[in-house]
Amino acid sequence: MKHFEYHQPTKIVFGSGRISEVGEIVKTFGTRCLLVTTPAVPATVAQFDKVKEILLSSGVDVAHFDQVIPNPTTETSAAGAKMALEHRAEVIVGLGGGSSMDAAKAIAVEATHEGSAWDYLFYKKEPTDSTLPMVAISTTSGTGSQVTQVSVITNMAERDKSALYHPQCFPKVCIVDPELMLTVPKQVTAPTGFDVFCHAFESTINPGSGAYVELLAWEAISIVADTLPALLDDLQNVKAREKMAWADTLAGLCIASAGVTLPHGMGMAIGGMYPHVAHGESLAIVYPACTKFTYASAERQYSKMARILNPSLEGLSDQEAAKASVEEVEKLLKKVGLYKKLRDVNMPEEEIEALAKQCMVLPDYQGNPRVATAEEMLELVKNSY
Numbered sequence: 001m002k003h004f005e006y007h008q009p010t011k012i013v014f015g016s017g018r019i020s021e022v023g024e025i026v027k028t029f030g031t032r033c034l035l036v037t038t039p040a041v042p043a044t045v046a047q048f049d050k051v052k053e054i055l056l057s058s059g060v061d062v063a064h065f066d067q068v069i070p071n072p073t074t075e076t077s078a079a080g081a082k083m084a085l086e087h088r089a090e091v092i093v094g095l096g097g098g099s100s101m102d103a104a105k106a107i108a109v110e111a112t113h114e115g116s117a118w119d120y121l122f123y124k125k126e127p128t129d130s131t132l133p134m135v136a137i138s139t140t141s142g143t144g145s146q147v148t149q150v151s152v153i154t155n156m157a158e159r160d161k162s163a164l165y166h167p168q169c170f171p172k173v174c175i176v177d178p179e180l181m182l183t184v185p186k187q188v189t190a191p192t193g194f195d196v197f198c199h200a201f202e203s204t205i206n207p208g209s210g211a212y213v214e215l216l217a218w219e220a221i222s223i224v225a226d227t228l229p230a231l232l233d234d235l236q237n238v239k240a241r242e243k244m245a246w247a248d249t250l251a252g253l254c255i256a257s258a259g260v261t262l263p264h265g266m267g268m269a270i271g272g273m274y275p276h277v278a279h280g281e282s283l284a285i286v287y288p289a290c291t292k293f294t295y296a297s298a299e300r301q302y303s304k305m306a307r308i309l310n311p312s313l314e315g316l317s318d319q320e321a322a323k324a325s326v327e328e329v330e331k332l333l334k335k336v337g338l339y340k341k342l343r344d345v346n347m348p349e350e351e352i353e354a355l356a357k358q359c360m361v362l363p364d365y366q367g368n369p370r371v372a373t374a375e376e377m378l379e380l381v382k383n384s385y
Contacts, residue, residue, distance in 0.1 A: 004210020006257050010136075010147045011173045012249065016238065019177040022051060022093075022137065023058025029133040029172060030090025032061045036080060036104040037095050038068045043183040044096075047139065051095055063087035065107070068096065071154045071161065071275040072103040077117040081110035084132070092134045094171070097192065098143025098152070098279065101136045105151035105169045108132040118155055122165035129168065136171035139180045141244035142192025142280060144199055144252020146174035152279075154272055161272030162362065170256075176249055178242040186232055190336045191280025193228040193244055196251045197221060197332075198283045202261045203254035204301045205294070206367050213258045216250040218304065223247035225308050229335045262372065263290045265364030266380065270342070273355060277345045284338035285345070289383040290368075291329050293376070295322045297369035342385045349385065356381040 013021060026033055033055065040048050048064075055062050065080045084092065084107055092111075094104025106117035112130040113120065120127050136146040145151075151164040184192075200220035203213050223243050231240040267282035277285075295302040296319075303321035307313045309328040313321045333339040343349070356378040359365065365372055372380060 002210055004212060006210070006212050008147065008253060008256060009167070010171050012147065012176065013173060014176045014246070014249065016177060016179045016242065018175050019051065019137065019180060020054065022135070022175060023054045023060060025173050025175070026055060026060050026091055026093060026135055027058055029135070031059060032087060032089050033063070033091045033093050034080070034084045034087055034089040034107065035062050035064045035093045035095060036068060036107060037064070037066050037100050039066050043185065044139075047180060047183070048095065051137070055093075063089065068100045068103045070099050070278060071271050072099050072106070073154045073156050074116055074118045075156070076103050077106035077110050077153060080107035081117075084111040089132065092132050093137065094134060095137045095139065097138070097140035097188070098145045101138065101143070101145040101171070102151045102153065104134050104136065105145075105171075106153050106164060108134045109151070109164060109169070117151070117153055117164060120164050120166070121162050127164065127166050127168040131168040133172045136174040137180070138174065138176050138245070138248070140184055140188060140192045141181060141241070141248035142195040144196070144248055144255060146171060146176060147249060147252040148256040150255075152268070154275060156275070159273050160358070160361070161268045176245050178238055178245045181241045181245060182236055182238060184235070186235060189235060190228070190232055190338055191278045191284065193224060193231070193280070194284055194333070194336060194338055195280040196244065196248045197224045197228075198263060198287070199251035199255045199260065200224070200247070201301070201305055202264060203251070203258040205298045205369050206258040206261055208258040208367075210258070213254050217254045218308070220247040220250040220254070221305060222308050225332070232336060259367060260364050262294065262365045262368035263287055265362045266290070266359045266384075268362055268364070269355060269358040273351070273358060274345065274347055281338065281340075281345065284333050285340055285342055286380070286384045287333065288326060288330050289380050292326045293372070293380060294368060294370050295325050298322075342381070347385070352381050352385060353378065
C-alpha cells in the first residue's frame with residue numbers, strides 16, 4: 001500500500017438542527033466575535049438573524065461584517081480585519097458558502113498580522129499562532145472550506161486569484177447543518193455541487209492521495225452522482241441536502257490532505273481574471289477538456305469515475321471505461337445545467353493566451369497525472385473556449 005499522511009484538526013459538528021449549538025461553541029474561544037457573511041438577501045436574512053440571536057442569547061457580543069462578495073478580494077479582507085480590530089474580536093465566525101468562510105480565514109490572519117492577507121499566500125510568509133480562532137458554518141455544499149486550511153482570495157489589481165494555505169487557517173470547529181441549505185437556489189446548488197465532485201475526484205489523482213483519502217473521495221463522488229441531479233428538481237428535499245452536505249464535507253477532508261490538480265488551477269485563473277464567473281462554473285467549463293487530456297494517464301481513477309456515473313460501463317476494460325469518462329462528464333454537466341464554454345461567460349477571445357499563461361501560475365497543474373506544457377495549456381484553453 002502507498003504511504004500516506006492524514007491530519008484533520010477541525011472538530012465537525014454535523015446534522016440537522018446543530019446550528020442551535022453555535023453560541024456555546026463560539027464561547028469556548030471568546031465572548032467577542034465578528035460574524036462574517038455576504039450582504040443579506042431574502043433567502044438569507046432569517047438565517048443571519050437566527051445565528052446572531054443564538055450568539056447574543058449565549059452572551060456573545062457580535063459585530064456583523066456583511067460585505068463578502070463572491071470571489072472575495074483583498075479589499076474584503078482588509079475591511080473585515082478593520083472591523084475585527086475595532087470590535088476587539090476574539091473569534092471569527094464565517095457563515096455562508098466558500099466565499100464567506102474563506103474571507104473569515106483571511107480576516108482572522110490579517111487582523112493579527114502586519115500587512116494584508118495577500119502577504120500570507122502559500123508561497124509567502126506563514127501565519128503565526130496569533131491568528132484568531134475561526135468557527136465555520138457552511139450554508140452551501142460545495143467548497144469544503146469548513147474543514148480545510150485554504151482561504152482563496154482575489155487581488156483585483158493584479159487580476160490574480162490565489163490562496164492562503166496553512167494549518168493556522170483550519171477552522172477550530174465547523175457546523176454543517178443541512179437545514180441551513182434549504183434556501184440555496186438552483187443556480188448556486190448546481191455549481192457548488194459540481195465543485196464537490198471535482199474536489200473528490202481530483203484528490204484521487206493528486207500525488208498526495210492515499211488509501212484514506214480515496215475511501216472518502218469515492219464515497220463523495222457516488223453521492224454527488226446519485227443525489228445532485230435529483231436535488232436540483234427538489235431543492236427543499238432535506239435528505240438530499242444532508243447527503244450533499246456530507247459529500248461536501250468528505251471532499252473537503254480529501255483536498256485538505258491531498259489537494260487538487262489541473263482543472264482547479266485553470267478554474268482559479270478564470271476566477272482571478274473574470275471574477276463574475278463562479279468557481280464551480282469555471283470548473284465545469286474546463287472539465288471536459290481536462291478529462292480528455294488526462295484520462296489515459298490515470299486509467300484506474302478515470303475508469304472508476306466513469307462507471308460510477310454510468311454503471312453500464314462495468315463490462316468494459318479500464319482503458320475503454322476511462323476513455324468513456326469524457327462523455328460521461330459531459331452528460332453530467334448537461335444534466336445539471338453546467339455544460340458551457342468560456343465564450344458563454346463573456347471571456348474576450350483575444351485573452352486566450354493571457355489566460356493560458358495565468359493557468360500556469362498556481363502549482364495545481366503540476367500535480368496532474370499528465371503535466372501540461374505551455375503549448376498544451378494553450379490548447380486546453382482554446383478547447384474550453
